[in-house]
Amino acid sequence: MAETYVSGVAGRYATALFELARDAGVIDAVKADLERFGALIAESDDLKRLVRSPVFSSEEQERAVAALLAKVGIEGLSANFFKTVAANRRLFTVESIMRGFNELVAAHNGEVTADVTVAQPLSDAHAATLKQALDAMTGKDVKLVVEVDASLLGGLKVKLGSKLVDASLKTKLNSIRTAMKEVR
Template sequence: MSNQAVANRYASALFQLAKEKHDLKKIQEELQVVKSVVESTPQLVQFLTHPKVTVAKKQAFIQESFKGLSNVSLNTILMLIDRKRTDILVPMIDKYKELAYAAQDMAEAIVYSTKPLSEKEQDHIAKVFAKKAKKSKLDIKNIVDSELIGGIKIRIGDRIYDGTVKAQLDKLERNIVAGTR
C-alpha cells in the first residue's frame, strides 16, 4: 500500500475522531503548527526516522516539545512514531486539512500578490471568491511574488484566477506572435 493511501487512512480516522469531539478546527490548527515545525526543522525528521533512537526517546521528545497539543493530536503523532510511520506525518496532515475544510464548506485560497495584502483586502478577496468557488468561506494564504508586476493571482484547489499584469502581457505577446488581436 502506498504511503499516500496509508496517510489518507490515518487522516480519515483522525477526522472522524475530531468530528465526534467537535474539535475539527482546533485539531486542524494544531496539526498545521506541527507541519510547519516538521517542514522547517530537518533535524527533527532525521531524529524521528533514525533507527538507533528508541521509540520511547522519540515519543518523550515529542511529548516534551508539543506540550500544548490536545490529546487527540499528540496521541496521533505518538502512534505514528510507535508504528514507525513518521514518514506519512505531513501527507496525513494535508489530507486531514482537506477533509476538515470539506466538512466546514471551506477551501484554501493561495493569493499571489506583489505586496503583502492587508486584512481588509484579504477579507474582500475571501468574500468575492468564496462565491465563485461555491464555498461558504475561504482561508486566504498570501504569498508575495515580485515577478507579477501588478495585480493578483488566486489559486483555489485546481482553479487559477489570474488577474496579473504579467499574465496580460504574456497573453498580448502570444496574440502578437500568432498575428491576431
C-alpha cells in the same frame, strides 16, 4: 456538504484521525496538537532527522516521540496517534498527514482555501473585498493564502480548488507577445 478525500497512506491516516477526533468531539484540540507538533518539526533539525530518516527503528522513533509528547504536553488521542504512526514506521508521512487532516477540518467547517498570488502586498481593504467576492461566489467561508510574486508585474492570480483565474499583467503581456509573433 460534498465529501472531501485525501489520498495515499497519509490520507488514510489523516482520515482515520479526523473521524476519531470528530466522533470524540475533539477536532480543535487535535488540530492544535498537530500544529504544535508541526512547529516542533520546523524548529528542530534533530526532530526532522528522526521523522524523515529510515535509519531509526520503529522502537527508537516511538520512544523518542513519546518522550517529546510528554515533555510538551501533547496527550490523549493526538499522543496515541503519533505513537501509532511511529510504531507503524510511517512517521515520515506525518507532515502530509497533518496537511490532509487540515483539509478535512476545513471541509468539515465549510471553509475553502484560495491561493492568491499578487505583485504587491494586498491592503486589508483589498483582501477583505477579494474575500467577500470569493465568499459570495462559492457560498462558503474562503480563507485567503496570499503570496507576493513581483514577477507578475501587476494584477493577481487566484487558485480556488481546481480553478485558476490568472489576471496578472505578466500573463497578459505574454499573450500579446504571442499574438504579435503569430501576426508576423
